[in-house]
Structure formats: C-alpha cells, structure tokens
Amino acid sequence: MNRDDSLTLDNQLCFALYACSREMTKLYRPFLDELELTYTQYVALLALWEQDDVTVKQLGSRLYLDSGTLTPLLKKMEQAQLIVRARDAADERNVRIRLTERGGTLKQKVCDAQQKAFSRANIPAEETKELRDRLTRLLQQIHQTTTEE
Amino acid sequence: MNRDDSLTLDNQLCFALYACSREMTKLYRPFLDELELTYTQYVALLALWEQDDVTVKQLGSRLYLDSGTLTPLLKKMEQAQLIVRARDAADERNVRIRLTERGGTLKQKVCDAQQKAFSRANIPAEETKELRDRLTRLLQQIHQTTTEE
DNA sequence: TAGAATTACATTGTATTCAATTTAATTTAG
DNA sequence: CTAAATTAAATTGAATACAATGTAATTCTA
Numbered sequence: 094m095n096r097d098d099s100l101t102l103d104n105q106l107c108f109a110l111y112a113c114s115r116e117m118t119k120l121y122r123p124f125l126d127e128l129e130l131t132y133t134q135y136v137a138l139l140a141l142w143e144q145d146d147v148t149v150k151q152l153g154s155r156l157y158l159d160s161g162t163l164t165p166l167l168k169k170m171e172q173a174q175l176i177v178r179a180r181d182a183a184d185e186r187n188v189r190i191r192l193t194e195r196g197g198t199l200k201q202k203v204c205d206a207q208q209k210a211f212s213r214a215n216i217p218a219e220e221t222k223e224l225r226d227r228l229t230r231l232l233q234q235i236h237q238t239t240t241e242e
Numbered sequence: 243m244n245r246d247d248s249l250t251l252d253n254q255l256c257f258a259l260y261a262c263s264r265e266m267t268k269l270y271r272p273f274l275d276e277l278e279l280t281y282t283q284y285v286a287l288l289a290l291w292e293q294d295d296v297t298v299k300q301l302g303s304r305l306y307l308d309s310g311t312l313t314p315l316l317k318k319m320e321q322a323q324l325i326v327r328a329r330d331a332a333d334e335r336n337v338r339i340r341l342t343e344r345g346g347t348l349k350q351k352v353c354d355a356q357q358k359a360f361s362r363a364n365i366p367a368e369e370t371k372e373l374r375d376r377l378t379r380l381l382q383q384i385h386q387t388t389t390e391e
Numbered sequence: 392t393a394g395a396a397t398t399a400c401a402t403t404g405t406a407t408t409c410a411a412t413t414t415a416a417t418t419t420a421g
Numbered sequence: 422c423t424a425a426a427t428t429a430a431a432t433t434g435a436a437t438a439c440a441a442t443g444t445a446a447t448t449c450t451a
Contacts, residue, residue: 106370109377114263116384186429214387228258235265238363335399
C-alpha cells in the first residue's frame with residue numbers, strides 16, 4: 094500500500110471520529126430537545142454536576158472549549174435559569190458559574206435521556222468502556238501535543 | 243454505582259468522541275492552513291479522490307453531511323478552483339461535483355500533511371487501525387438507528 | 392396524461408467552534 | 422511604587438452543522 098492508496102476516507106481515524114461524534118450528537122438530540130437542552134449545554138451541565146462553582150476558565154479546561162464558545166453558551170444557560178454567572182469579588186477577572194436549583198434538579202431527567210439514547214441504538218454500556226478510555230487517552234495525547242509551544 | 247454516579251463527563255462515550263474529534267481537527271489545522279484548506283474541505287477532497295464526479299447527494303451520504311452544509315462548502319471550493327459544480331443534463335435536479343486539475347494534484351501535499359500531523363502527535367499508524375474500525379462500526383450502528391423512521 | 396408525491400438542491404435561521412483581538416483586573420519587575 | 426507583563430472574559434469574524442422550509446425537476450398514479 095503506497096502513500097496515496099492509504100489516503101482514503103475509511104483509513105482516516107480523524108474522519109471516523111468526526112462522523113461518529115456528529116452521529117452521536119444526532120442520537121442524543123431528540124431526548125435533549127425534550128429537555129430544551131442543546132448538546133453543548135448538556136456537556137456543560139455534566140461538568141457542573143461534577144464540580145459546581147467554577148470559573149469560565151476551569152470549565153473550558155474541562156470541556157476543551159474557550160471563552161469564545163463558552164461566553165455565549167453560558168449567557169443562554171443563564172437566561173434559561175440553569176446557571177448563574179457572577180464576577181468573583183476576590184478577583185474581578187474571573188466569572189464564576191453556579192448551578193441554579195433548576196440546573197441541579199435536571200440531572201435525573203438528563204440521566205434518563207442518556208439511557209434512552211443508548212438503548213435506542215443498542216449500545217451496550219459495558220462494551221463501550223474500553224472504547225471510551227482509549228479515546229480519552231488519545232484526546233490527552235493530542236491535547237498535550239497541540240498545547241506545547 | 244447508581245445511575246447518578248455514572249453521569250460523569252469521563253463516563254460518557256459521547257464526550258470522549260466530541261472532545262477527541264475537536265482536538266484531532268486542531269492537530270490537523272496548521273498543516274491544512276498551509277494548503278489553505280479547512281477541515282471539512284479536506285474530508286470532501288478525500289471523498290472525491292476516492293470517487294470523482296458525484297452528486298451532492300452522494301457526497302453527503304459519504305460524509306454524513308446534508309446540502310445545508312455542503313452547498314456553501316462546495317461553492318467555496320469552486321471559488322478556490324478545487325472543484326467544478328454543474329447541473330446534470332440528464333436530470334437537472336442533480337449537481338455533479340468534479341475535481342479540477344488543481345483539486346486532483348493537491349492529493350500528494352495533503353498526504354504529506356496528514357503524515358506530519360500524526361507524527362507530531364506520535365500516533366502510530368498501526369495502533370489506530372483497530373480504534374478506527376471500531377468507530378466506523380459504531381458510526382454505522384448509530385446512523386442506522388437515527389435514519390430509521 | 393394531469394395532478395400528486397417525491398427528489399435534489401438551495402436557502403434561512405439557530406447554535407456552535409475557534410482564531411484573533413480587545414478590555415479590564417491583577418501580578419510582576421525594576 | 423509604577424510601568425510592563427500576564428491573565429480572564431468578552432467580542433469579532435469566518436466556517437461549519439443541521440433542522441426546517443422553499444423551489445424546481447422528475448416520477449408516480451389514478
């Protein structure tokens with residue numbers, strides 16, 4: 094197999110990731126629509142349920158997103174009364190994000206939505222664990238590369 | 243582990259996919275920038291190098307993208323003289339996409355770019371094959387689910 | 392065969408993503 | 422202590438994605 098023959102769509106890990114990620118989002122969409130959540134709002138909530146009262150910077154670090162994406166997202170989530178945004182009195186540069194009661198109590202419904210999405214596609218939870226861990230390692234490997242000077 | 247405890251970011255296959263796909267795109271970006279290609283243009287070219295002279299519909303089916311994404315993308319690729327768009331005389335509903343000479347000859351440079359991206363992140367080509375195939379199977383499984391009525 | 396249904400593409404509107412720049416606050420150095 | 426450097430968010434502009442709708446061409450069907 095020469096260099097040219099290997100340059101096919103099905104040979105590209107990046108394309109498998111790109112297409113699979115988008116299809117996964119489409120799988121979630123109808124269940125998230127019922128909760129009036131976008132996919133990005135969903136992952137932001139996942140992060141906040143794990144650690145509440147974080148700065149935009151910290152949230153971005155967890156989600157691999159920057160303020161250009163997060164600022165408008167978080168403003169919409171505040172309008173939807175999922176979170177509250179407030180400048181940190183101790184360091185006015187920081188904006189702290191806190192879940193509202195509504196944002197907190199949505200967790201159980203989102204958990205149900207996630208299970209429905211997976212069962213709809215017949216994705217066995219166990220079978221995905223290794224795949225998930227492998228992707229997480231690859232993610233960190235790439236991220237380390239792209240954030241080196 | 244109850245239902246709530248499993249609802250963490252690191253437990254979500256969807257998040258691993260979402261974050262990993264975006265980081266992979268960032269890894270490619272500097273190399274594609276040199277060729278004045280966006281990531282989506284890159285995957286469109288990969289598809290066209292495999293099969294040239296296809297309709298927008300066929301290309302969308304291959305890339306899992308619809309005309310809402312492809313029409314503006316292909317117009318820009320036409321402006322950049324990578325492709326030509328033309329209505330099919332036999333069925334005026336179809337728009338056929340053909341590579342230009344410039345679009346065709348870019349293949350070798352893109353091949354080099356792809357290798358540079360992978361070597362920069364120390365991703366061994368062999369090690370990724372299984373991961374890629376696994377993702378492709380998952381992609382098809384989800385796609386089949388979401389395209390059922 | 393004429394109207395209905397379907398198909399392919401284009402358009403519109405909403406929501407990201409991200410690089411690059413700007414602004415304001417804080418920290419560091421001289 | 423004060424100017425320079427750094428940091429955190431916000432803003433801006435370009436390029437996607439995708440659902441929903443519109444339009445024109447083709448096919449189906451009564």
